[in-house]
Each structure stands twice: as C-alpha cells, then as structure tokens.
Amino acid sequence: MNRDSHDFEETASNPAGKTPGIDPGGTAPVVSADTVPAGAVRERYGELVDQVQKYRAAYYNDDAPLASDAEFDLLYSELEKLEALHPELVTGDSPTQQVGGDVSVAFAAVDHLARMYSLEDVFSLEELEAWLVRAAGSVEKQGGKAPQWLTELKIDGLAVNLLYRDGVLVRAATRGDGTTGEDVTHNVATIKDIPQRLHGENFPSEVEIRGEVFIGAKDFVALNEAMVAAGKAPYANPRNTAAGSLRQKDAAETAKRPLSMFVHGIGAREGLSTATQSETYELLKSWGMPISPYYKVVDTLPEVMDFIAHYGEHRHDLIHEIDGIVVKVDDLETQRALGHTSRVPRWSVAYKYPPEEVHTKLLDIQVQVGRTGRVTPFGIMEPVKVAGSEVARATLHNQDVVKAKGVLIGDIVVLRKAGDVIPEIVGPVMALREGREDELREFIMPTHCPSCGTELAPAKEGDIDIRCPNTKSCPIQLTERVAHLAGRGGFDIEALGYEAAMALTTGPGPDPAENGGVIAPAGAGVITSEAQVFGLSESYPDASLREELATVMVWREKRSKGQGTGKFELNPYFYTKATAKKPSVPSKTTEKLFKELDKAKSQPLWRVLVALSIRHVGPTASRALATRYGSINAIQEALQAPDAREQLANVDGVGAIIAEALIEWFEVDWHQEIIAAWAEAGVLMADAVDESTPRTLEGLTIVVTGTLPTLSRDEAKEAIITRGGKAAGSVSKNTSYVVAGEAAGSKLDKAESLGIPVLDEEGFLELLANGPATAETEDSDETAGTGEQN
Template identity: 80%
Template sequence: MTSQPENPDAATPTSAVPEAGVPDDVEDAVEPAVEPARTPSTSARERYADLVELVQKYRAAYYNDDAPLVSDAEFDRLYSELERIEALNPELVTNDSPTQVVGGDVSVAFAAVDHLTRMYSLEDVFSLAELEAWLRRAEASVEKRHGTAPQWLTELKIDGLAVNLLYRDGVLVRAATRGDGTTGEDITHNVATIKDIPQKLHGTGFPAEMEVRGEVYIASKDFAALNEQMVAAGRAPYANPRNTAAGSLRQKDPAETAKRPLSMYVHGIGAREGLETTSQSQTYAQLKEWGMPTSPYYKVLDTLEEVMGFIAHYGEHRHDLIHEIDGIVVKVDDFATQRELGHTSRVPRWSVAYKYPPEEVNTKLLDIRVNVGRTGRVTPYAVMTPVKVAGSTVEMATLHNQDVVKAKGVLIGDTVVLRKAGDVIPEVVGPVVALRTGDEREFVMPTHCPSCGTELAPAKEGDIDIRCPNARSCPAQLTERVAHLAGRGGFDIEALGYEAAAALTTGPGPDPAENGGVIMPSGPGPLTSEADVFTIADLDLSGVVVWREIRAKGEGTGRFQQVPYFYTKATAKKPSVPTRNTEKLFEELEKAKSQPLWRVLVALSIRHVGPTASRALATAFGSMDAIRAASEVALADVDGVGPIIAEALVEWFAVDWHREIVDAWAAAGVRMQDEVDESTPRTLEGLTLVVTGTLPNFSRDEAKEAIITRGGKAAGSVSRQTSYVVAGENAGTKLDKAESLGVKVLDEDGFVRLLAEGPAAEPDDQAVFAEEGEDA
C-alpha cells in the first residue's frame, strides 16, 4: 500500500482524469507509448468495474479494518492494472475511482477531524528503470526552471501507519490518522501513550500552528517479542508489524494501546505557520532539536547515481534496520521547488516511492505434511500453491512443531501469508481468516513415523518435539544423515546431494501423480547404514530408479515415470553403465577420506556438534581415539564445547552402532587423526577474529581454517573481546559494530600479513576499512 509524505501548501486539482506524477511541461513533451482508445470495449468496461470493486474492497480491509485480504504485492498489481485501463480509457474514470482518492474511509468508531492541509499518497514505482525515468523527468523540469538539478532527500519507506500530529505553540493538541487524506480519525488519547512522541516540544521558537506527519511502527525486535508472548499464551501471533501498529492505535481503550511497543519517525510537515525552514532536511534537523523522533536513515543526495547506490545499500541491509521497510522514498529537498512542481489529484509531483520486491505474499495452504530429520525429529511443513516471493519461487515452508501450527492458527485449505526475507527460510506467518469458506480442516500430528511406522514420542519428558526412536533403521533419518555427511560442513561431496542420498537409502515409493505430485519415498534402498558410505562402489546400483515428471515443451505434465538414477538406460546397442555423475561420486568419496578431523566429526550427525565445536575438539584432542576416550569433564573443559555438547558426545559414543560407523570409516581409509604441521606458525595464539563479507582469495571456511591452524579463535559475532575483524565486500552490521566498539578492522591484505606475522604486523600499515563518510 502507499505511504504518506509531507505536504507543502498547494492547491488540489479537481480533474477526474488521472494525472501522471511528472510536471506538466515535461509531460507535454513526452509522446504517449500507446494511443488512448476512443471507445472502451465491453471487456475493458467489465474488467474495469471488477477492478474498482476489488481495489475498494481490499483498500477498506487494509486501511479501515487493519485486516488485509491480499498481500501488498497483489494489491499493487491490481492497482497498476486499474491505472493502465484508465490511461487507455479516460472516459471511464469517475471522481470516486480508487485512483482519485487517498487512503481509506474514516471509521465511525472515532471522531472525524479535518487536517489543516491535505495528506497525499505517494506514486509507487516497482523497477529501477521506472524510478530512473521518473527522476530524470523531474530533474529535467527543475533544470528548465532554475538551470540546476535538485537535491534529493532519500529515506526509508517505513511499513507503518501514517499519522498527523497538530502542535499549537509547541503543545500536542490533536493526533489523527490519514483517513481519506482530508479527514482522519481522532486518535489523540492513543498517540499520547507513545513515548517517542513529545506532548510538549523542547526548547523555544515553535510555530503558532504546525502539523507534523510521521509513521507509527513497531520495531522488528519488539514485534518478535510481542509474538513470542502471544504464542506462549496460546494465542495466534500477529501477522505483521504494520497492521498490528494500526490496530493498536485504533483501540477504544488507550490503556490497551499503551501495552503495545509503538514507536514513530517523522517523515514530513503539513501546515506550518511561522516555521522558517526552507527544505525537508533543514526541517528534520529543527524537529529533532525540538524533541521529535527523526529517522537516522536518510541522506540528501546530489545525483541519480547516489540515489541508486542508497537503494542498493538498503536493499542488502534492510533486515539489519530497527524497523521493517518495503521501499525507499525520494523527495525534492527544497520546499520552494516542491511548491513549483505541485501535485496531481492524488500524489505530489516532487516525490516518488520505489518498492522493493515483495517479501510477503498470499498463497493457498494445500496440505500440512511431516518430515523426519536426521536426529528423528518430526517436523510439520506447509505445502502451498507455488508463489514467487523475494526473488524465488516457494512451495514449501517449515512449521517447526505441532504447537507452532496451533499457535499460528492455520488450517489446511487456508489462504496464508507467506514471508521470505532475503535469504531467510520461508515462513508461514498466519491465515487470512476473512477468506475462509468453512471447508478448511485442522492438521493432526501423526502418531507413527511416516517412513518406518515406528510409534513417535518425545525424546525426553517435557520435550515439545516428538521423534522417531528408530534412529538406526528409519529410511528417512538415514537419508537425512547421508545428505548431511556429504554437505559443505561435512565431507563436502558435491556429487552426493539430497536426491542421490534419497535414491541410495530409500525405494521410489508410489506414483507421485497419485499424491498431488509429491514424491514420497518408502522402504530401504541399497545403502542401509552410513557406515557403508565409503564402499558404495561395491553396491549394486544398477537397479536404483527415481520418479521423474514427464515434460512436454518444457512444461510439466503431471505424469511421472521411473528412470535409472546411477546407471544409464540400456538400449539395444548399449548396455547400462554408471553415469558420469556416478563415476564422479566414486572419485569424490576417495578424496573425502583425507578431509580433516573436524569435518569427520560434523559428518557423524552427533546432536549439537556443529563445525565450531568440531574444530575446537579436533584442535584440543587431535584424534578420534582421543575424543572417544576423553571424559565428559575433559570434553566440557574445551573452549567452545561446554557441558551440553560434552554430554551429547559421551551419549553418542556409548551406542554400539555409532561406534561401528566410526570403525567402518576408519577401515575404509578415512583420516581419523590430524597431522600436526610444524611449519605453520602459531601467530594468532590468544587472538579472536571475526570474518565478515566476501574475501577475494578466501572462502569463509578457508579463512576460519587459517585462523584456527595458527592458534586463533574464529568467532561468529563481534564483541569487546574481539581482537580483529576481517572485512570483505558487503561486510554489513558486523563491520558497523566493530567500528562502534573500536575493534581493529583489516582488509584481506592486512589479514594475510597478520596470519604471517601476528600482531607484530604494524596495525597502522594494515588497510583499515571504510574511510569516514563511505559506505562499506
């Protein structure tokens, strides 16, 4: 949905025809890309009527009920289609078209109040090409008038609720929602509970009357904590911070509003009798002096290239911010130029909002199934209608456990909100309750393992998670363990991916066409224990088959056939032989035998024992035999291990078939003892280093290995105990924290010198990252 900019004094056009968000003198010089149709077709009229009804319905749900029925991305798509039809058929447009009004209606639950100056929406653009075209048009108009290009105040588009605060002689006398842009809802008593908003401004020199516009939001960490409280109380969590903030401000009882962690940032100014500032940025500085909460995330930029750089930076770091954003707002900074450019009937011509690709979408929850992990944990997961979100197509998402399913309140058949923030695992946020039909059904957690049929139970009394206790023989657990041991943290066997692991450890199962297109393996495969993984070449793999969907002209048909996985298909002229990938698998298994001890430990799937603990154990003990023989106390004393991991290690080695795996790997030639390289100097003894960003000549694992082999500790987070931070490209928040704590920051050249010489390498000669004023 659209956000709210400030509003300099300007007349409001009354034409019913939508006006483009560019100045008239530029607009007249641009040849239309499409000749407008003189007479709308019947289909255009019908589609237009449908779109008007849909947009009005969804807008009312979003603004008035704080209960959106569709995702922002879907609303934006429908709204853009409506604008296109109106551009081609202007005679269809009426004054009550959604493109001619701002925001939503005013709720009858609150007193209606008029804003002194109108609150406008923003024109949204959804691609960098659209944004560049908008900025160049506006820039050309300003240069034509003044001979110089404008400065651009560029700031984050907060995903919150726009409010209008009226101060008289420095005292807050009224707060209102945007409403329809002219009239809003009086929420003064609720806003008074927000600590960020001063009831009386600090200092002196206040205007006689001033409207301050801002965005009320809930900070990301506060929203997470609020939802944890909801789940702990057995209630469904809130869907998103924006609607939670809006709903909080519309509570009848201000005491209820006060319970919500609301905050605000100023983003503009309306009526301002006696305010002498001449630009947006100057106004922000003045408001900050008076105690108003102004965002730390804005810059005044001179060029389009700088604006694009700002957008790229926060596109990469949007999840490092205090609050959620859905885009970037670009405004002409100078007020006089804003007034010259003016407004259309709905949006200012001096401001535009670039929307990042959506991270929340709505989709259909087709089913909830369960997955059995490598430690036996049974995890529900959502199967959904495939949908594109945050740049990738998603059709499955974890639901963690049965309590989370219940807390989220999702039913099979629901339309659900799906969220995927950057590289974060997709998450089902919750249901869109208003779209339920009554045909939905509850998810029931199975009582027996779907892979081996063993009765499920918690591992320990009081555990939320339930597990399959048949760890040794459950095909699903074996598949996960084999895929894990071949992963990047384990033996790093590229040719042994998840599909190959499943083909080795399970049978093909029933025809996926009979199961909604989902492949459900069943029964054992030729590999019945990971103990035999290094002797796979001795197994008969010629009969191993998997299901493949039959495709026609590049599209799936919904029909499946079984095909050989490890061997070629025999023909009249050629017998079946191992595929090139199978031969590569055999070669990689041989190479994997020489991996260092810490990788072998990771590959064993010992609970809690990941790469960090494994490195610490390998460094401390040097061999598998020494680790097996160590007492729980000796294991726990290792820095980076501790009592929980130590207990897990002792318990794991106490199981006979676990020990058989280690013995079988050793017999196959897997290295069980690290060779001490006396030639590697212990230059980092006693130092703690954090590696962040991308280094040209080191992978993250290689950099950590270089630190550990020289006696240093490779940490994952920056603290006052950190000796150095090694920062590559796109270093992010760890670099910011290092600079704030005064921790020495090295680039790759400085890192290489430190590895060779230790702290004796003069720090001043090592390239300290990011000169003042530069973005890292």
C-alpha cells in the first residue's frame, strides 16, 4: 500500500459488482498500462497524475479520503507501469517522485509545541543507585509514595517528534536543539512503522508523539551486504546511517533505507488523561503507534538492576542497537511535580553500559585549530571498529592530557568510546612497549600555529589551553568560523558546508602527488573575513565577489574505473568545468548558495548571535540574549552601561563568564565590521515583536519556585518571557516578584526577608494578564513549604 501501512478509513464500501478503480466522482476505470493505445498515452498519464494527486491531497491534507486503499493502489500501480514504459513522461511533480502529502522537501526549521529534553546520563551502577534514591526521596518529600520505575532500552537512533492533528500526521521534526528541529515530514512519511492516521477516535485534537528512528540490526547487516555486493563501501554504524537516511533531500532515497521507529513519549498532550507512562504506551499502541517490546514497570531498585544486567548480557541479540537503559518515574503526576532542569527531566535518567574497548596503534599526534583559536591535539590511529563504528581519530584535549595519559607516538593504545559516542584514547598498553622502544617518540606541542605560523600562547595567564592569537587572519580559524556561521545552529545555510567554507577561505596548496597524497590548503581565498559572506547573496548589488568564485580551484584526484590514480588536477569548485561547447558557469549548488544566503538574512536574532562565533555563546545563551534585548543595537547599548557586566550576568542563561566574553568580543574593531557588513547586506539584526501577546511584564524580573497547581515550571517561565519579563533562577534585590507554590523553600524565605512581593498561582495569572498594577501580593503561609523545589 502506497500511502499507509496501517488501517485506512474508507469513506464508502465497495458494493458487490463494482469494478475496482472506479472513482466515485466518475473517472475512467483502471486499465492495463501496456494496452493503452500510443495516441492516448499522454492523455491517460495526465488523468492518472491528476487523480492520484487528488487522492493524496484528500488523504494527507484534507482529512477526507476519497477512495479506498485498494482503489488508490490500483491507480498508483498503473501510473508506475505507465512511467516504466514511457519514462519520457516522468516529471518532478509526478506522485511517484513524491512521498506523503504536499510538504516541502527542504529542512525548514520548525518549533516543537513542547520542548524536547535530553536525558541525564550516569555511567556506573553506583551513580544510578544514587540517582534513584535521590529521585525517590524527592517524591516522598512532596508527600508522594515510593515511585514505580518504568525501565526500557535506550535506542541508538535519531530522536523524532511527530505532530498529529485530528489524528493525521501533519509534521515530523528532529529534536534539533530541543526547541527547534528540522522538518523531515516528507522523509518520515516513508517509514512504514509510522501511521499517517491514528487508529480509533480517543486521541486529542493535537498531540506530539516522540520516539527514535533506527535501522534494525539485521536490516543493517543486509543493507551493508547489498552495498558491498554493489561495489560500494559499507556504512559505518546503524545510528549514523539512520540519521543520514532521514536527512536525505530526496525522500525517494530515504524510502530505500530500512528505517523503523519506536515511540516512547508524548510532548504536547492537552486533553490526554492517562495516569502513567506505561498506560500511555498502551494507549499509543492502540492508536497504531509502534512501541518497543522491551520495557517493564518494576517496584524496587534490585529489579531495575536485574533489568540492566539482563540486557547487558543480551544487548547484541535485540532488534536494534542500544547504548544503555532508561529509567523513568512511571506516574505522570509525579513526573510533573519533579519537573525539569534547563536541560533534562528530573524524573528520568539514562544508564550507559560500560563502553567497548579495543587496541590499536597510535600512528601520530597532530593538532587542529578551532574557530576561537584553541589548539587541540588529536590522535591518528590505525582504523579500528569500536562500539559499532570505525574510528581513526580521537581527541586528546590538550598537551597536559597527553602527558597525563603517558602515550607515545607508535604506542599500542586502549581506545574506547566514552558513552559509546566520543572516541577516547585511554592510555598505552605498557606490556606491548617492550622491544619496540626505538619505534616510539614523544609528542611535542607546536610553538607556532600550523595554519598561519603565529606563535601560540594561552589566552590568559593560568589557562591550560593554548591558542593562536591571530584570530582575524589565521586561515583555518576563518574557515572554521565560516563553516560555523553556516551550520544548523547558526544561519543554517545548507549549501555552505565545511568543504565549501575551505574553498572560499583558502587557496589550493601544493600538488598532493608531491605532498604524500595530502590535500593541504595554502594562502588566502576569495573571502578574507566572514564580513564578506553575504556579499555572495543573490540580491547583493555588487556581483564582483560572486563572479570571483569562478577563479576558485581545488585539487581532485583523477580516477580510473572508480579507483584513485594518485594523480591530481585542479578543478573549479563553485563553477562547472568549461568544455569546447559550454563555458564555465555557476554550478546548481552555487546558485543554491546565492539564494540560501538571501534566505538566511531573515533568520532570528539568536541565530545571528551564534553565527558571530563569540566564545562561550551557544544557542542557549543566544536565545536568552535575544529574548532579553531583542536586537544587536540593544545589546550594544547595554554593553555601554556602567554596570554592563552585572546586567548581562543577571540575564537568565548568561552568567558572568559569558558576560565577560560578550564585552571582550564587542570591543574588537573588526568584529564590529562584521556586524556592520552583515547589516548593510540586509541581515536582520532584530527580532519582530509579537504584538498578539501583551508585554505586561516589561522590565520585571520574576522567580518561580515550588510546585504550582496547574502550571509546570517551564510553562511559567515561558509565560514570563513571552510577556517581556525576565525569568530568573535566583532571588536578589533586583527581583520584582516571587511566584511560590508548594514545597517552596529558601527562595521564598529570601524573598520575604527582602520584602519582595510573593504571589501564588492565582496572583501570578493576574500579573500575566494585567501587569503589576492589579496583581495581588500573597503573604499567607499557604505558599510556604518545608522544602525547596529547585
């Protein structure tokens, strides 16, 4: 079935004697594609395309199916056969070239209705036991009984958020940064496990269902066998293959990959009445959602440990790869009471199994220079498979770590993947050094930048890390910054990846054939500052920089019958290669780059801040700054205030270290040149104000503590921020109000000692609606508790 592998609600039965393929609206019956007269082929093809498109639109977009699955499949099959016989008819808008409804294949940024969180990780059974005891204590402190624990496998896959409206899948997004993800609706529609329409009728009008997309262990083996049989390199591991498959630009390619999904939670859930996580799983199952067969509700800590031990022994016998066990409080009301930190839920934890370890040879230790100038040593090893993927490089952090580990170049080393994710050199295998001493040599940290030759030094006295201080002109730092500003956390410019950033910022080095086969960049490129990037945008009036891309050349290895020859030639990177019949012109990717740069100019302020490569300023701090100030100009004005450090440090999510980094960054003249150049090119430097929500809390700082009757801590903070207020985490003399619920503790005490108005939830809602003029102060003991919920 081409639309949905699950039940499809038909709008009409099939009366006895009715010919399959007859549209209730009166279209012609299905006929065999190979019997269509030649003169009628094009006409029949047009009829089929229109009819299938109509059925798709009715099914996916209008929630009003016009045909049964059998009728649709017959029409679709005829269309496929007709296209196979007459491929000249096939166009990009054919239904066979599309998957799902009328949605874009571009990965637009979309906001989740409810935030997606990470999980707190623990790496030993002792840490897990301490977490469980602490969580149970928090529950009992709030008057609850000892919790039941839902234990389940931690799938090594890609987190996806499915949004259903009135039972129909309308959007699928990756987790992204938790608030904003990538729209992968078109690709998710190809996964047979995921219903396009929920079963039954007892679902909310709008619900977010979360889960993991993965490739099963047996499917992965079969996929790699097929790759090898086709003469292609096998994929490294199931998780990365699943993630890459889901991010294919062509959904037809995604459809070829054996993707599966298990769901494990619900985000936005208004109107849902389940009492426990396990009950929710059974409800999801009744809706046709795929749930994991590997979960169990237990009562005691020893039972949790038994579950972990069992799957630790059988982790390679499962449907999918795992990297640990997740333990959740089963009761949903208790989950709500425990709440979240800024990053993780307080009611769930992930226990990571001890990582797999292997031995391999450390061939060399080299250094890399990051976008902020930090110089980091990394090990180059004989490639080895560990924890399901092939590893040839591993970070060594800094020169002190290299010394502390005692590794020498040439050593046989123990390699592991910490948390089954990050390759880590544990140390040398000392017993294997004997008789090989002459082959070993000590790593010596370079004194000068390998990219620009500038002398390296710590940024500040006492710093362990050393940096290249030539931040403006160091070619590799510029490459890293341009790649960073184009990344998913920055402007999200798809056509500007790392290779393109390097081609823009550096020139081709020596012939790799004379350089040991190594392609090494050298010198400056056509862009000597990230300030110039938007000069490439399609609407930029001066086309000279775009035209200059025709001169950008890169080394490419010549190939013969699919194999490298060891010989290299210079080819244009951004333009096509000229021939006797065709001149060199911008490639399709380059044309896309010009257009995408124009689209990037409209990105929100927080992405602009991330793209500026200010040290320590990532998405969280950028969002906080954008929410608080709203524009680059407002941030710069705040930096001129006598108490700028204190003001910035008090912004929730910023703090003293980031405040200092901001001040230092904005004091640099060439940094100001970047801002000015981007603004001149049309980059928005301010967020539009949402006029639909009244700014009743403008200028107010509010602290929420304890458990409110109906609002979660996150909901209360979001309400404050969207109304122009600051949601602070600690009480000070600058606090305007404290909102206190049950189990409020030291924050409430401090507010009372400072004479700060204290509100219960009712007073808080009044404050949100009308501002401080009508909010009532709540001083009664009803808001006080014996403990604090932080």
